Amino acid sequence: xxxxxxxxxxxxxxxxxxxxxxxxxxxxxxxxxxxxxxxxxxxxxxxxxxxxxxxxxxxxxxxxxxxxxxxxxxxxxxxxxxxxxxxxxxxxxxxxxxxxxxxxxxxxxxxxxxxxxxxxxxxxxxxxxxxxxxxxxxxxxxxxxxxxxxxxxxxxxxxxxxxxxxxxxxxxxxxxxxxxxxxxxxxxxxxxxxxxxxxxxxxxxxxxxxxxxxxxxxxxxxxxxxxxxxxxxxxxxxxxxxxxxxxxxxxxxxxxxxxxxxxxxxxxxxxxxxxxxxxxxxxxxxxxxxxxxxxxxxxxxxxxxxxxxxxxxxxxxxxxxxxxxxxxxxxxxxxxxxxxxxxxxxxxxxxxxxxxxxxxxxxxxxxxxxxxxxxxxxxxxxxxxxxxxxxxxxxxxxxxxxxxxxxxxxxxxxxxxxxxxxxxxxxxxxxxxxxxxxxxxxxxxxxxxxxxxxx
Numbered sequence: 001x002x003x004x005x006x007x008x009x010x011x012x013x014x015x016x017x018x019x020x021x022x023x024x025x026x027x028x029x030x031x032x033x034x035x036x037x038x039x040x041x042x043x044x045x046x047x048x049x050x051x052x053x054x055x056x057x058x059x060x061x062x063x064x065x066x067x068x069x070x071x072x073x074x075x076x077x078x079x080x081x082x083x084x085x086x087x088x089x090x091x092x093x094x095x096x097x098x099x100x101x102x103x104x105x106x107x108x109x110x111x112x113x114x115x116x117x118x119x120x121x122x123x124x125x126x127x128x129x130x131x132x133x134x135x136x137x138x139x140x141x142x143x144x145x146x147x148x149x150x151x152x153x154x155x156x157x158x159x160x161x162x163x164x165x166x167x168x169x170x171x172x173x174x175x176x177x178x179x180x181x182x183x184x185x186x187x188x189x190x191x192x193x194x195x196x197x198x199x200x201x202x203x204x205x206x207x208x209x210x211x212x213x214x215x216x217x218x219x220x221x222x223x224x225x226x227x228x229x230x231x232x233x234x235x236x237x238x239x240x241x242x243x244x245x246x247x248x249x250x251x252x253x254x255x256x257x258x259x260x261x262x263x264x265x266x267x268x269x270x271x272x273x274x275x276x277x278x279x280x281x282x283x284x285x286x287x288x289x290x291x292x293x294x295x296x297x298x299x300x301x302x303x304x305x306x307x308x309x310x311x312x313x314x315x316x317x318x319x320x321x322x323x324x325x326x327x328x329x330x331x332x333x334x335x336x337x338x339x340x341x342x343x344x345x346x347x348x349x350x351x352x353x354x355x356x357x358x359x360x361x362x363x364x365x366x367x368x369x370x371x372x373x374x375x376x377x378x379x380x381x382x383x384x385x386x387x388x389x390x391x392x393x394x395x396x397x398x399x400x401x402x403x404x405x406x407x408x409x410x411x412x413x414x415x416x417x418x419x420x421x422x423x424x425x426x427x428x429x430x431x432x433x434x435x436x437x438x439x440x441x442x443x444x445x446x447x448x449x450x451x452x453x454x455x
Contacts (some may be wrong), residue, residue, distance in 0.1 A: 024390075028213040049067035078164070078197070215394040238276050247260055251315020286312065368404065
């Protein structure tokens with residue numbers, strides 16, 4: 001039963017810390033996208049799931065909610081996937097001019113197969129440019145399992161803006177969803193205008209900003225958490241001195257009459273001057289039978305006979321003091337921790353140090369175990385652990401490995417240098433290699449954690 005409770009507690013705190021930190025990371029992407037004028041259709045705590053609780057923002061149209069899969073979060077930023085079909089402008093204009101068009105009708109109008117017509121609709125849906133219509137006569141439901149077979153126009157104002165465009169959207173004079181709307185600027189200009197409100201429609205610097213925003217927020221949140229521990233909550237400092245910090249009730253030390261503040265002067269005839277000496281000698285006398293222990297209290301000497309079985313705790317704790325740093329010193333310590341974390345993760349890219357870094361790293365199993373241990377140790381330890389994990393999450397995402405943010409940023413840099421898009425074939429190949437590499441790292445660290453914590 002104790003094992004079950006320990007596992008459940010570790011899983012609970014793991015879910016709490018990972019969900020919050022990933023949600024915060026995605027929140028950075030969300031805020032950066034909105035600051036750059038990019039549409040965001042969904043922002044959820046938890047991984048995508050058909051079962052969820054949500055509310056649609058009346059101001060920006062984003063669906064905010066929570067799912068049962070509380071391992072992270074996600075933000076659906078429009079235009080993250082490339083869309084280079086030359087029929088895009090025609091499909092977008094046709095859907096709005098008709099108000100509502102089925103995929104098979106769109107295929108006939110554009111003289112393409114239904115698969116390509118559906119791909120066009122799905123891409124425009126990913127831009128927040130059209131809305132799905134689930135036909136009840138066909139038994140269609142918005143359950144996320146299948147794409148709709150019919151798509152309709154978004155509510156539009158005279159300038160062609162939608163609710164996803166925020167305050168600029170003229171809601172009072174806009175059309176209704178599914179109502180015909182003819183773009184006054186022409187199909188190509190309309191498509192270009194829609195593209196400008198997506199990730200792919202922004203320039204290099206704005207795209208780079210959106211990619212690193214999640215990482216930056218993780219660093220900032222970790223910084224604030226660690227600062228709060230050092231300057232507000234405080235942390236305990238242990239002293240290697242010959243003075244008892246505390247005695248466990250009912251323990252061997254308690255039965256001998258030892259109290260907090262006493263000094264143990266000798267154990268089995270061996271003098272003890274420091275806390276390290278005390279622990280060393282206690283280990284030495286375990287399982288050896290009866291021995292004498294002497295201690296002092298307020299200048300008076302006391303002696304007692306006792307014995308310790310192998311592995312039996314003596315029941316004393318080290319002297320500790322709670323320390324709080326001033327904000328400047330706290331910031332310096334936190335900055336040093338950030339630098340050390342960044343340096344350690346950067347060493348992963350140096351072949352001669354990769355295995356050394358991996359040997360001290362942990363998978364989800366290790367993080368779960370450490371989450372439970374940190375929570376049991378108190379608020380200071382848990383928040384410090386969360387801060388360190390936030391730093392690691394941020395810097396790990398900066399590694400130049402697709403599909404991590406750093407890998408996407410690397411592709412953006414390459415495209416900026418060569419002044420043309422990297423083909424989807426190359427991007428997909430890099431993503432497959434990156435996912436494979438990440439899976440290998442996961443399996444290696446998972447095996448390492450299982451051996452470390454369970455065997």
